[in-house]
Amino acid sequence: MSVNRFHDSAQNCQRNAQRLREMAxxxxDADVQKLLLVAAHHLDVAxxxxxxxxxxxxxST
Structure with a gap:
């Protein structure tokens, strides 16, 4: 996988995490908020x- 694809994947995860936070x-609904924030956190970890x-x-190189 190229460096550009890694970079694009990371940016996509960041955008989606931000969208989840906005939805939260x-x-x-507090339960839905919690689930959305947990999902955003998982994307941050990714x-x-x-x-x-x-x-x-x-x-390494």
Whole structure:
């Protein structure tokens, strides 16, 4: 997988996490808010993992 595809994937995750947070802010149901924020957190973790992979690959080469 190319570096550009990793970067695009990370940006997509960040955009989707932001959308989930916006949805959480606009819903009155606390349970739904919690689930949306948990999903956003999982996407944040995915971005961190992609960043780690890219950093490790860059340092290795």
């Amino acid at each position: 802010r606009s819903t009155p 971005v961190a993992e992609l960043d780690y992979i890219l950093t490790s690959a860059t340092v």
